[in-house]
Amino acid sequence: MVDHFYIKGFIHFGISGNTNSSLSIGDVSIPKQFANTGLWDWLKPNATIPSNDVAQLDFKNYNVPKEGNNSLGRVGYSPEQFYSEAGEPNTPQQRLWFQVSNNWLHLATSLEGMELEQCVNATLCLDYKPKVVVGLRGSTANTFLDNAAYRDFIFQTFGVSSADMESTAVVMTSLSNGYPVIVVRGLSDLAGAQEGQNSIDLFGPLAATNVANVVIQFVKKLSEESYSRS
Structure with missing residues (x-):
């Protein structure tokens, strides 16, 4: 796209799991930062975590009963190697967090308070009004998260409020090329905190509708801002 089209910037959107208990299904999150929480060093039970890893998950902490080791060992969370046109050639930066564009994030705050859809159809509705939230953190990994214990772990360890499978890559690529x-992201499910089956099949369409409506309004705001500066 960058090579063949005149690109001014990237608006990435989709649905995601909700890892923050203060948020709800149907809400739309516009995070300020993203981290790739799927870049692991998977180690033996008593291995030393590499010095550049930023966090660790020790599986024995989740044993039932509590005593003893766990053959799965432990996981160390590695930072990304980030190359940028603004950085030194062929010299990566070690980074965990990738910040979206501040001016666009500031513009997005004007969407807080926007009315969102509450119903999937005439017979399936939420019993609350979804909201737009700007400025939290998001995580990306190449796994679909539907596990309450791990949901709590990444929220407590990284402070992330949403979990998806694409966003960090999009943000990294955009920043690397100076865009x-x-x-x-529309929140479609509770990432494992729910009772019973994951709700993505029920409320995924609602989350997708809400996120699309928010993106439409953001594009309008962006166009108005660009016009006012011209």
């Missing part, structure tokens, strides 16, 4: 970027 503004923002991410908008």
Whole structure:
């Protein structure tokens, strides 16, 4: 796209799991930062975590009963190696967090308070009004998260409020090439905190509708801002 089209920036959007208990299904999150929480050093039970890893998950902490080791060992969370046109040639930066564009994020705050859809159809509705939230953190990994214990772990360890499978890559690529970027995610499920089956099949369409409506309004705001500056 960058090679063949005149790109001004990237608006990435989709649905995601909700890892923050203060948020709800149907809400739309516009995070300020993203981390790739799927870049692991998977180690033996008593191995030393590499010095550049930023966090660790020790599986024995989740044993039932509590005593003893766990053959799965432990996981160390590695930072990304980030190359940028603004950085030194062929010299990566070690980075965990990738910040979306501040001016676009500031513009997105004007969408807080926007009315969102509450019903999937005439017979399936939420019993609350979804909201737009700007400025939290998001995580990306190449796994679909539907596990309450791990949901709590990544929220407590990284402070992330959403979990998806694409956003960090989009933000990294945009920043690496010097383009503004923002991410908008609709919360479709509780990432394992629910009782029974995951709700993505029920409320995924609602989350997708809400995130699409927010993106449409953001594009309008962006166009108005660009016109006012011209």
